[in-house]
Amino acid sequence: MAQAMVKRIVSSSACTFAGLAQKTYIRNVAASSKVAASKKERVLPTEGEITKSVFMSQSTDIYTNLALEDWLYKNMDFTNHHVMMVWRNEPCVVIGRHQNPWLEANVPLLSEKEIALARRNSGGGTVYHDRGNLNITFFAPRERYDRNYNLKLIKRALFRSFGIKSTINERQDLIVRDKYKVSGTAAKLGRLTGYHHCTLLVNANKADLSKALAKREHGIQTKATASTRSEVANLKDLDNRITVENLQTALGYEYLRTPALHLDDGGQSLIAKQRGFQFVNPTDDWFPGLAELKNDLVSWDWCFGRTPMFTVSRSFPVPIGLLAPSKVYSATQELVINMTVEKGLINDVTLSIPPGLIESGFHGEASVITHLKGKRFTSEALNALQDAMLTRHHVSDVKELDDKEQFVAKCFDQVVNTM
Amino acid sequence: MPIRRSQVLVKWIFENQHKLQTIRWCSSSLRYKELEDSVQADHVAPSPTQKPHPQITPEISFKYEDLQVRLAAPYQLTPKPEAKELGFGKYFTDHMLKIYYHKELGGWQKPEIMPFENLNIHPAAKALHYAIQLFEGLKAYRGVDDKIRLFRPELNMERMNLAAQRSGLPMFDGEELVQCIKRLVQIDQEWVPHSETSTLYIRPTLIGIEPTFGIMAPESALLFVILSPVSAYYKASSDGAVSIFADPNVVRAFPGGVGNRKVGSNYGPTIEATARAAKLGHHQVLWLFGPDHQLTEVGAMNIFMVHINDQGDKQLSTPPLNGLILPGVTRRSIIELASQWEDIVVREEVITMDRVIQLNQQGRLLEMFGAGTAVIISPISRVGFLEQNIEIPTMKQSNPVFQRVKDTLLAIQYGHVEHPYAKVIS
Numbered sequence: 001m002a003q004a005m006v007k008r009i010v011s012s013s014a015c016t017f018a019g020l021a022q023k024t025y026i027r028n029v030a031a032s033s034k035v036a037a038s039k040k041e042r043v044l045p046t047e048g049e050i051t052k053s054v055f056m057s058q059s060t061d062i063y064t065n066l067a068l069e070d071w072l073y074k075n076m077d078f079t080n081h082h083v084m085m086v087w088r089n090e091p092c093v094v095i096g097r098h099q100n101p102w103l104e105a106n107v108p109l110l111s112e113k114e115i116a117l118a119r120r121n122s123g124g125g126t127v128y129h130d131r132g133n134l135n136i137t138f139f140a141p142r143e144r145y146d147r148n149y150n151l152k153l154i155k156r157a158l159f160r161s162f163g164i165k166s167t168i169n170e171r172q173d174l175i176v177r178d179k180y181k182v183s184g185t186a187a188k189l190g191r192l193t194g195y196h197h198c199t200l201l202v203n204a205n206k207a208d209l210s211k212a213l214a215k216r217e218h219g220i221q222t223k224a225t226a227s228t229r230s231e232v233a234n235l236k237d238l239d240n241r242i243t244v245e246n247l248q249t250a251l252g253y254e255y256l257r258t259p260a261l262h263l264d265d266g267g268q269s270l271i272a273k274q275r276g277f278q279f280v281n282p283t284d285d286w287f288p289g290l291a292e293l294k295n296d297l298v299s300w301d302w303c304f305g306r307t308p309m310f311t312v313s314r315s316f317p318v319p320i321g322l323l324a325p326s327k328v329y330s331a332t333q334e335l336v337i338n339m340t341v342e343k344g345l346i347n348d349v350t351l352s353i354p355p356g357l358i359e360s361g362f363h364g365e366a367s368v369i370t371h372l373k374g375k376r377f378t379s380e381a382l383n384a385l386q387d388a389m390l391t392r393h394h395v396s397d398v399k400e401l402d403d404k405e406q407f408v409a410k411c412f413d414q415v416v417n418t419m
Numbered sequence: 420m421p422i423r424r425s426q427v428l429v430k431w432i433f434e435n436q437h438k439l440q441t442i443r444w445c446s447s448s449l450r451y452k453e454l455e456d457s458v459q460a461d462h463v464a465p466s467p468t469q470k471p472h473p474q475i476t477p478e479i480s481f482k483y484e485d486l487q488v489r490l491a492a493p494y495q496l497t498p499k500p501e502a503k504e505l506g507f508g509k510y511f512t513d514h515m516l517k518i519y520y521h522k523e524l525g526g527w528q529k530p531e532i533m534p535f536e537n538l539n540i541h542p543a544a545k546a547l548h549y550a551i552q553l554f555e556g557l558k559a560y561r562g563v564d565d566k567i568r569l570f571r572p573e574l575n576m577e578r579m580n581l582a583a584q585r586s587g588l589p590m591f592d593g594e595e596l597v598q599c600i601k602r603l604v605q606i607d608q609e610w611v612p613h614s615e616t617s618t619l620y621i622r623p624t625l626i627g628i629e630p631t632f633g634i635m636a637p638e639s640a641l642l643f644v645i646l647s648p649v650s651a652y653y654k655a656s657s658d659g660a661v662s663i664f665a666d667p668n669v670v671r672a673f674p675g676g677v678g679n680r681k682v683g684s685n686y687g688p689t690i691e692a693t694a695r696a697a698k699l700g701h702h703q704v705l706w707l708f709g710p711d712h713q714l715t716e717v718g719a720m721n722i723f724m725v726h727i728n729d730q731g732d733k734q735l736s737t738p739p740l741n742g743l744i745l746p747g748v749t750r751r752s753i754i755e756l757a758s759q760w761e762d763i764v765v766r767e768e769v770i771t772m773d774r775v776i777q778l779n780q781q782g783r784l785l786e787m788f789g790a791g792t793a794v795i796i797s798p799i800s801r802v803g804f805l806e807q808n809i810e811i812p813t814m815k816q817s818n819p820v821f822q823r824v825k826d827t828l829l830a831i832q833y834g835h836v837e838h839p840y841a842k843v844i845s
Binding site for chain 1: 487488489490491492493496497498499500501502503513564565566605606607608609612613614616
């Protein structure tokens with residue numbers, strides 16, 4: 001079976017994204033800022049001229065907040081105005097731009113527990129969010145983008161307000177007590193603007209987290225970015241005074257009291273020169289064009305359809321009862337299912353049916369393959385398969401699958417649904 | 420420019436008169452200034468047109484460089500409502516500007532920006548008893564380039580100082596207040612939606628707070644500025660035009676009064692008449708004056724009329740600044756902009772109801788509209804007067820003047836075109 005490999009080169013850390021969005025909104029900063037082809041023509045202000053704001057999102061919906069992050073990245077001019085946005089979400093799993101949701105998360109469990117699955121625009125690994133998790137996005141002009149500054153700022157805030165000591169490891173994660181990861185990082189750099197997004201675990205439900213991200217037998221082979229699992233800890237375990245609210249406030253004040261380009265303490269007098277905290281209401285009438293961004297993020301085509309091509313290979317031993325009773329077989333009879341999934345749709349299916357199953361009367365191979373092709377890699381495929389096998393019975397007018405067909409259906413179910 | 424009486428100022432002018440620019444006598448903006456001054460008949464010194472200002476002491480004004488800022492903490496912020504619910508003046512932003520004046524402490528104190536809070540006022544404060552109060556209205560617009568612009572704030576400052584002078588309240592340097600307002604707007608900038616349907620309405624107010632009953636100029640005053648995100652102001656009928664009611668028995672302003680100053684005492688007494696007009700099915704009141712029923716203002720706006728004049732040309736008319744009319748910033752901008760158009764004549768002239776009726780009967784009355792900061796342009800399609808219902812074909816014109824004027828103003832305010840009227844603030 002020819003396997004088309006993923007062409008994109010995937011990195012596990014920051015992902016550079018060239019070019020601006022295709023869509024134009026009422027405000028398009030790039031068009032109106034009269035920036036010539038050469039970047040050098042943009043005059044950046046001195047440190048004293050930059051003012052800072054802390055935006056606090058009023059929404060807890062992951063798709064709305066991701067859309068807001070994207071809207072600000074595409075439409076706001078950060079030349080003289082650096083912004084730190086803080087936000088929280090209802091329970092959800094967020095995968096990186098180039099990741100495979102079936103590989104990273106327990107997809108059937110997510111839909112069963114109504115936990116949302118979202119794919120963000122930036123690269124990196126998978127995270128689980130709930131209300132005990134704080135998201136922080138640092139926005140700055142591309143030339144002033146500085147991940148180290150941002151992470152060190154968080155480190156300083158944790159110490160100044162709560163006495164918590166932390167370190168930054170080589171993967172740019174924030175580590176406490178030398179081994180527990182309390183934050184993850186992802187970023188996106190455009191022509192004019194860059195953003196750096198971190199998470200901070202304050203009081204997340206660790207049990208739900210591990211269930212949602214559980215690694216299971218799946219047989220997937222892919223070139224998509226895989227997450228590196230680490231041992232995590234909640235900040236609340238280190239100091240039980242911490243809540244998401246007071247951490248948000250502490251980070252905000254640390255951000256406002258630090259000069260824009262170097263780490264120092266400007267104190268209350270520097271805070272008084274900034275723009276301060278603002279609530280942000282992410283709706284389409286406050287931010288025209290937001291609804292369109294959100295609709296894209298919610299769509300199946302983006303969340304699942306954007307998965308880099310992968311193959312699935314599973315083998316299932318056939319129960320003795322389904323084999324021809326008179327025959328004895330030398331090797332274990334195994335049904336092997338191979339599938340290629342592209343853009344979240346089943347592309348190529350190969351079924352290796354063991355002789356034992358053929359001799360006992362299973363004939364469904366051809367129709368199975370035809371009916372699965374083009375279907376989404378979800379239960380949808382399964383229903384199509386069962387319908388396909390049912391139609392084979394038009395001769396004998398039986399509306400039920402025989403036990404061999406049931407077995408095959410069950411195997412497919414395992415492939416698709418126990419991801 | 421604020422008009423000040425000051426020995427320091429006169430001395431400065433005397434020393435620097437060689438730097439003062441020559442004024443063009445044909446300038447229309449000078450014409451209004453002359454009218455304004457002639458009505459006042461004050462012995463005021465002409466303001467210098469050049470910076471830097473002479474040394475500012477607290478007697479003369481507060482200074483922007485003394486501004487102290489106290490930003491609101493997250494728990495003090497108000498969550499933002501849906502942009503559709505904003506209305507006019509219902510929601511306010513998170514911060515405010517306050518500047519005290521105490522004669523006892525030398526005059527103007529240091530300006531402060533702080534989280535939005537209620538005022539603490541002595542029950543005998545003069546503003547509460549004798550309406551020693553004035554206010555201003557201007558807007559900040561978020562332009563197409565995401566930059567915030569103020570529309571001619573210097574004119575509001577000039578007008579505010581004239582009202583202060585007339586009310587016994589202290590005057591100040593308008594430029595310093597504009598700088599303070601710019602900082603306030605910068606802090607509360609996210610209260611302006613990123614679309615072109617909403618703006619930030621800026622309400623500077625000056626009240627006398629001295630807690631004594633004497634009817635004299637207060638020795639203490641408070642200048643405060645609050646901001647309100649606004650969407651629509653007047654509710655119009657389905658075609659967008661309003662119906663107005665002209666009652667000759669109600670007088671808004673009179674010669675020798677304060678009709679030409681933006682003081683609160685001009686507005687409170689209009690509520691009753693407006694409520695009566697609403698019962699008759701009208702949106703606003705048309706304020707008339709005199710036995711010949713001169714049109715002065717409509718609602719809280721200046722009034723304009725488009726008609727074919729006796730020479731057969733299209734003419735835009737508005738009542739002159741004769742003391743009964745508030746010198747609106749929108750009004751002045753319309754006159755100045757339209758004067759540059761070749762296909763229309765602009766005149767400031769007294770308009771009477773008889774003239775309106777006569778022109779309408781001859782089919783020469785084309786449009787009528789109100790103009791003001793809050794609503795920009797409000798086209799009028801019907802006037803109720805005595806027992807008549809005068810229908811005005813404002814909405815039936817093709818390429819109407821009011822639409823042209825509105826589009827020109829909006830284009831300047833939202834930064835579609837670069838124009839000195841709209842100043843960018845970060």
